[in-house]
Amino acid sequence: MELKKEFIRQIExxxxxxKEKAIRSVDTHRVMMYWEIGKExxxxxxxGKDRAVYGxxxxxxxxxALEPQYGSGFSYRQLYLFRQxxxxxxxxxxxxxxxNWTHYKTLIRIENKEKREFYIAENEKNNWSARQLERQINSQLFERLLLSNDVKAVLSVARKERVPTDVKEIIKDPMVLEFLGLKRESAYYEKDLEQAIITHLQEFLLELGNGFSFVARQKRIHIDGDEFFIDLVFxxxxxxxxxxxxIKTTKITHQDIGQLQMYVNYYDRFEKQDFENSTIGILLCTDKNDAVVKITLPENNKNIVASKYQLYLPTEQQLIDEIKREIEKLDSESNS
Structure with missing residues (x-):
């Protein structure tokens, strides 16, 4: 007599x-223990009168007193973390x-309250692992979204207080693609970058942001006898x-923008359903001239976005410099 495979899979x-529930239960109790110790x-x-010295x-x-009996989990450094x-x-x-505790250890390192609240809301919404949370913080996700939004808008979308209405509220510029494992000093063809994205699709969806799902690569479309291929559709x-x-592995031109606009128009006219919103186009490029992008597109454009990508995690100083440039650009535009 042989057991059915379906029955074995059900038991498994x-x-x-x-097991997963047991692990989560242990993690929950451990977090509560650390919180209560920190409180005490x-x-x-x-x-104490001199709190700093007494602390x-x-x-x-x-x-x-505790480390010899309970191990390194109760060292000076760990007890200090419980207090924090x-x-x-x-x-x-x-x-x-x-x-879990690893999530919280990462979050308590963030001194800025608004920044910490953003990552808490995003983590809760997306169910990030502790490793994914750390990666998002290291890639300066909060700061990159601030480049095209204000703090209030970023937090309201993260907390689900409102649904994003503008692509710039969820698309980052730059996008950080260090998980592709490509060397930044090397030259790549567009097909190489596209293949790397497909290979690391889960990580790329995480970088894209909330609500994205993959539809197609090299999507073939026909326009009056001519054949075109769209790199990626989500x-x-x-x-x-x-x-x-x-995907463009060089600095984008106005021809690239025109090509993407054609693809967006095609999807709006032949693929989009009546209940759906207008198609969005993203030019993922190594470099761009914002003035060329702005002049090429209509003044009321909300559907075409040019976003630079980089194959390495940005430093905090790089993001600070980028934010300063954006502020200076906005000040210059408002004064002109």
């Missing part, structure tokens, strides 16, 4: 689900059950529209 599924440390510290003495003495954890999240109801359920991406 039950075991796997139970901070409250005891506030009893350091308190944590050092406590670690010397409670200071950052003083309300127990603000803790998220889907966040759909965004938040914006309720198709999103076309054309």
């Amino acid at each position: 599924s039950i075991i796997s689900t139970s 440390i901070l409250e005891e510290e506030q009893e 350091d003495f308190l944590i050092k003495t406590l670690s010397e 954890f409670y200071r950052t999240f003083p309300i127990v109801n603000a803790l998220r059950s889907q966040f 759909y965004n359920r938040l914006l309720q529209c198709f999103v076309i991406i054309e």
